[in-house]
Amino acid sequence: MSEKQVPLVVIKRLPRYYRYLGELLRNNITRISSTELSEKMGVTASQIRQDLNYFGGFGQQGYGYNVEMLYNRITSILGLDRGHKTVIIGAGNLGRALANYGGFANRGYNIVGLFDVDPALKGTFIADAPVMMYDELKSFVEKEKPDIAILSVPKNSVRKVADDMVKMGIKAFLNFAYVDLEVPDDVVVENVHLSDSMMTLSYRMASKAGE
Amino acid sequence: MSEKQVPLVVIKRLPRYYRYLGELLRNNITRISSTELSEKMGVTASQIRQDLNYFGGFGQQGYGYNVEMLYNRITSILGLDRGHKTVIIGAGNLGRALANYGGFANRGYNIVGLFDVDPALKGTFIADAPVMMYDELKSFVEKEKPDIAILSVPKNSVRKVADDMVKMGIKAFLNFAYVDLEVPDDVVVENVHLSDSMMTLSYRMASKAGE
DNA sequence: TAGATTGTTAATCGATTAACAATC
DNA sequence: TAGATTGTTAATCGATTAACAATC
Numbered sequence: 330m331s332e333k334q335v336p337l338v339v340i341k342r343l344p345r346y347y348r349y350l351g352e353l354l355r356n357n358i359t360r361i362s363s364t365e366l367s368e369k370m371g372v373t374a375s376q377i378r379q380d381l382n383y384f385g386g387f388g389q390q391g392y393g394y395n396v397e398m399l400y401n402r403i404t405s406i407l408g409l410d411r412g413h414k415t416v417i418i419g420a421g422n423l424g425r426a427l428a429n430y431g432g433f434a435n436r437g438y439n440i441v442g443l444f445d446v447d448p449a450l451k452g453t454f455i456a457d458a459p460v461m462m463y464d465e466l467k468s469f470v471e472k473e474k475p476d477i478a479i480l481s482v483p484k485n486s487v488r489k490v491a492d493d494m495v496k497m498g499i500k501a502f503l504n505f506a507y508v509d510l511e512v513p514d515d516v517v518v519e520n521v522h523l524s525d526s527m528m529t530l531s532y533r534m535a536s537k538a539g540e
Numbered sequence: 541m542s543e544k545q546v547p548l549v550v551i552k553r554l555p556r557y558y559r560y561l562g563e564l565l566r567n568n569i570t571r572i573s574s575t576e577l578s579e580k581m582g583v584t585a586s587q588i589r590q591d592l593n594y595f596g597g598f599g600q601q602g603y604g605y606n607v608e609m610l611y612n613r614i615t616s617i618l619g620l621d622r623g624h625k626t627v628i629i630g631a632g633n634l635g636r637a638l639a640n641y642g643g644f645a646n647r648g649y650n651i652v653g654l655f656d657v658d659p660a661l662k663g664t665f666i667a668d669a670p671v672m673m674y675d676e677l678k679s680f681v682e683k684e685k686p687d688i689a690i691l692s693v694p695k696n697s698v699r700k701v702a703d704d705m706v707k708m709g710i711k712a713f714l715n716f717a718y719v720d721l722e723v724p725d726d727v728v729v730e731n732v733h734l735s736d737s738m739m740t741l742s743y744r745m746a747s748k749a750g751e
Numbered sequence: 752t753a754g755a756t757t758g759t760t761a762a763t764c765g766a767t768t769a770a771c772a773a774t775c
Numbered sequence: 776t777a778g779a780t781t782g783t784t785a786a787t788c789g790a791t792t793a794a795c796a797a798t799c
Contacts, residue, residue: 343740406743422633426633430734500749507643519741519744521737523641523644524644526732528618528620533728533730534711
């Protein structure tokens with residue numbers, strides 16, 4: 330892709346467009362203008378048109394956008410139609426919850442296995458996915474070639490796990506541990522720092538109350 | 541607070557400063573300059589100084605910042621020293637995982653109860669917190685006055701739950717359901733949309749691989 | 752004091768919004 | 776065609792970075 334690089338802020342908005350368009354589609358709405366969509370989503374129509382135009386002209390002057398076509402295009406841009414083999418490292422409470430999370434499987438993120446160090450879990454299944462031991466991970470990755478690793482391990486082991494997996498060739502991590510990972514340039518990390526969200530939340534709550 | 545409003549981008553960076561300062565503190569580092577901190581954190585020194593100055597001059601020319609003092613100030617700004625009674629609505633896999641999540645309790649987010657509609661859970665405990673029935677929530681809120689509600693209920697019930705709880709006087713929600721909540725102006729919401737993070741992750745992975 | 756580093760103002764950069772010609 | 780609405784350029788706004796006087 331030698332296209333001009335799309336800003337990260339724009340990319341982060343795509344899932345939200347995807348979500349709203351999916352809703353419109355389920356309500357059998359076939360066309361929508363940027364103005365109508367902007368009212369529903371609480372953003373400007375200008376932003377919607379700018380954002381979509383990073384990926385090409387999906388609309389039609391005088392008409393607006395075809396909901397289904399736009400939905401399909403965004404699905405494809407986000408790669409949701411391609412399927413992604415995903416492993417979860419750490420089968421504790423959080424790992425189990427994530428394996429059971431419906432929002433992943435039906436967008437093509439297939440959990441193909443969980444890994445833990447607790448021998449009691451060996452051979453068990455969570456949401457149809459087998460739980461294996463961490464020392465089996467390397468050969469599993471070689472054989473199955475998963476794309477994405479979800480890291481729900483304790484923070485004192487996450488750096489080692491990430492390093493190991495980078496060596497195995499994994500290029501994408503969803504990290505739940507309360508640590509910033511350092512990875513090579515060709516590897517991407519999304520952090521879900523739950524404590525950070527709580528802190529931002531309580532700060533904003535307090536500052537509203539104090540006004 | 542009639543101070544000038546601090547931009548949201550700055551507030552969202554505070555937890556990260558808090559985290560790095562905590563680490564320095566545990567390593568017995570007593571002072572740090574904005575330049576040194578900027579190298580560790582991978583941001584500019586200018587940004588650090590600008591950010592901190594929204595809250596007052598915490599440094600000293602020629603010296604830098606006292607780590608413990610700065611840590612304590614940020615702790616206080618974020619309200620982590622005040623304690624927040626928190627309830628979790630939805631005691632499914634995710635709710636249980638969150639109740640067990642250590643990162644909340646030791647930053648003052650005390651889970652005082654979970655609520656669900658499954659009668660089988662009534663009277664049980666998760667991580668020392670009692671599980672109660674959703675119809676007990678109103679009287680519980682009146683008595684205990686929690687500050688924060690974590691919403692880990694299915695997406696088709698989250699709007700009703702949020703509406704109910706706004707009426708009960710709850711001002712802050714951490715929402716895990718895949719829906720944007722509409723709340724009054726004096727109520728704050730932080731969304732944790734796990735699918736969105738996965739989508740952004742896989743998009744970025746694909747666009748790196750394609751270059 | 753001299754050196755270091757902040758706090759803060761000014762310059763730059765990037766993202767958002769507005770405007771409108773192109774066109775369905 | 777006339778009306779509507781996009782795609783895109785230009786203007787504005789806000790956030791980041793640079794620079795440096797203040798000062799410990």
